[in-house]
Amino acid sequence: MEEQLAFRLLLVDDEASVVDSLADTLPWEQIGIGAVFKAYSGVEALEILNTNTIDILITDIRMPGISGLELLQQVRRSWKRIKCILLSGHAEFAYAQQAITHETYDYLLKPISDEHILAKVSGAVQALKKELDEKSFHQRVARAFQENLPKLQGELLNELLEGRKYSAERLPEKLESLKIPVALGQRFALMLVRLEGKLSEMDFYSLSLMEYAVSNMVEELFEDRFRLWTCKTIHGYLVGVVTAIPERAGGPLIAEKQEEEEEESLSGLSGDGKALDEELQLKASQLQLSVNHYLSGDVSVLVSQWGLFPHDVRQRYEDLLLALRRQVGSQSGLFIHVACDIARQLPVHSLQRLYEPPMLIHLMESGSWEMAEQKLSGIWSELNQGWPDSPEHLMEVFFSIYASFSSFAHKNGRELAEMIGSGLSDMSGLLPSRSITALKSWIDEAFRLLRQSMENDTRNDREITVGKIRSYIEKNLVTDVTLQAIADHLFMHPVHVSRIFKLATGENVSDYVLRLKMELAASMLANPSLKSYEIALQLGYQNPNYFNKVFKKYYSLTPQEFRQKLEGGKEMK
Known part of the structure; x- marks a missing residue:
């Protein structure tokens, strides 16, 4: 790592000869300095600091305008890692005291020899290298990562529950880095826990404590037979991916074989598979009793049928939500085992691509126009394949995309009609939703004009800003x-x-x-x-x-x- 480091030095002095001499005559590269910047005032120094990465600053104390100490104060506020060396011909102790107050790396008196200043800057270089030491850096990052691991694990599960797609290469990497013991193709069940009654009526802090307590109960009840990966969903429920822990008594090789046999049996829920499913249901019902006994509250618990990870995650979650709406409703303290794909058996299916993350409006707001175009293509493909003749699905897509376009226009201080034209923005006849061909045509043209309008606005705003910059400079x-x-x-x-x-x-x-x-x-x-x-x-x-x-x-x-x-x-x- 040290071989790749080339630090940047900024020299500041109102005596141009001092700056030029130091910058142009000393062998800075020999001590690890890759670039030397020159400033002849505190104002020029701030300009350089605002537009370049500086590692070491050498500044004179007495300068007209912004003094060295005033410059140092601003550096300490905005660029804390810069090593600062004060250079002055004044040996008053008061200056040294103020320099120490502002965490100056060193303090030098004029005249100073080339060897002395090179030695001081070399010391600053070594101090910076120590701070940037690879081992120390990775330890700090690893510690911060570990502290935020539960949050990151929950965010990934939430994304999968909402239907976010990850490639077969990317997802295993994320699972491994986040230390989540779930593999692609592994069988799993989902468990949903809804806090009810007085538990759901608590203030935010108290509710967070109760959710934490329930999560701990789940871990304790399930740890001997199941692994859990949990999160709090956007619907406010605690949801966990449940996978079976293989028996280890027979050693690693036998354990792997048992796991394979166990997964095969789960597909038909026969033999050990049925026993495992019954054990999962028993643990879930025990959770209800524990919450009632130790927290004096009620929870409803729903457990899905087994599926393959990650392919069935979204579908199993939809099954649980549907069962919660239909079979639990406003009741409390219920346990439901969802033993089939309820959502798939319904005569009418909902659209997936329209609502799965990343949302169309978020892609446009972030300026990700290519990804937004891919999102629209995916929405249209799903609609075309599944519901090309359904008036309601056509209108659902139209209104959802129209709402995204309108919201985006309004957030940019514009009317949608200004950006895509009054013809395309007119909803009176709802012509775009009358056929899938008309809808596709409307989506493509409206999106093209919206993107073009934003790119024109960006270009115009930039030109106006550059014009103001030039005008100020000339005046x-x-x-x-x-x-x-x-x-x-x-x-x-x-x-x-x-x-x-x-x-x-x-x-x-x-x-x-x-x-x-x-x-x-x-x-x-x-x-x-x-x-x-x-x-x-x-x-x-x-x-x-x-x-x-x-x-x-x-x-x-x-x-x-x-x-x-x-x-x-x-x-x-």
Whole structure:
């Protein structure tokens, strides 16, 4: 890991010669510094900090405008991991005290030798490497991951219950990383627990405690024969995936064989399979008794028939919800064993792709237009295959998608008719829902126009923002045109200002400012009455020598050489 690290250093001093000398003459790469940034004021330093990742900061204390200590205060607030070194010709102890207060890494006095400053920066590099040590980093991440593991496990189960699809490669990876002992193709049952009566009427905190207590009871009751993977669903129920623990008495190989035989028997629920199913039902009924006895409350418990993971997860959950609505209703303290696919036996089926995550509105809100298009394609395919002649299903799809489109338009401050046209947004005749062909045509065209409208809005907003940036720069070219000043004027973050300008123009803000200044400087040099230092001051360069350096770097000529060239051209004419 250390070989890949190349840290970034920022030098800040109002004496340009000090900054340039340190930046250009010392062998920084030998101590692990990959890039050196230069700033000649606290304002310039903040601009660089806002647009670049900086690891080590060396700053002078006494500077006009923002002092080194004031700069340090802002760095400590926004960039806590930066190692800061204060450089000054003043040895007063008060400065050192303030530096220590602001957690300065080190404090150096001018004049300072090259070896000394390299040694101090090298020490900061080593300190950063220690903080970024791979082992330590992974330990911190692993600890945080472990602390959030139950939450992450519950989120994955909720996604599967809602019908989210994962590839055969991706799901096993997630299961393993989240330490969930369920394999693809393994047989499982679902158990739903609904807290009722006074338990359901508790405040949020008390209810959370009761849910935690019930979950612990489930673990204790089931741990000797079953594994459970539980969560609280969006419907407010406790739901668990239940899988059987194979007998281990015969050793690993025999245990594997027993597990295979057990799963085979479950398919027909004969022999051991029936015994296991009966044991599951017994444990579930014992849970009701335990909740009543220890928590003085009631729960209804529903257990599904066995299925294959993850293929049957969504269907088993729908079976439990349907049984809860039909067989339990508002009653409490009931136990139901759902022994068949109730939902599949109904004469009318509900649409799945329309409501499974990720939802269409969420995909559009996140700007995932390709995924939204795939979502619409999946909805239409399911409708076309299962219910192409059902007026109600056609209207269900139409109203659901229309609602998503309308909500998206309104969240962007627009009427839907503005984005897709009055013809497509007119619901008076409900023409799109009269046939599957008409519905498909409406979906495709409305979606295309909605996407096109948003892309146009984004492009227009970007152009307007870039126009405001340019206008501000041109008006304030010789005063304050730092990135931070532009961002403050537009009420935007400096990083966003920088990125949106580069995206639209292909040019950095600083390069654009430099180009305008150099073009203005060139035009001013045509006036022989203006001295070079006067031009520098008028352009905002307090150090004429620095202006000369910048000008020569831009035009490959010093201001004086450039003026002589201009005068020579006039004489030739």
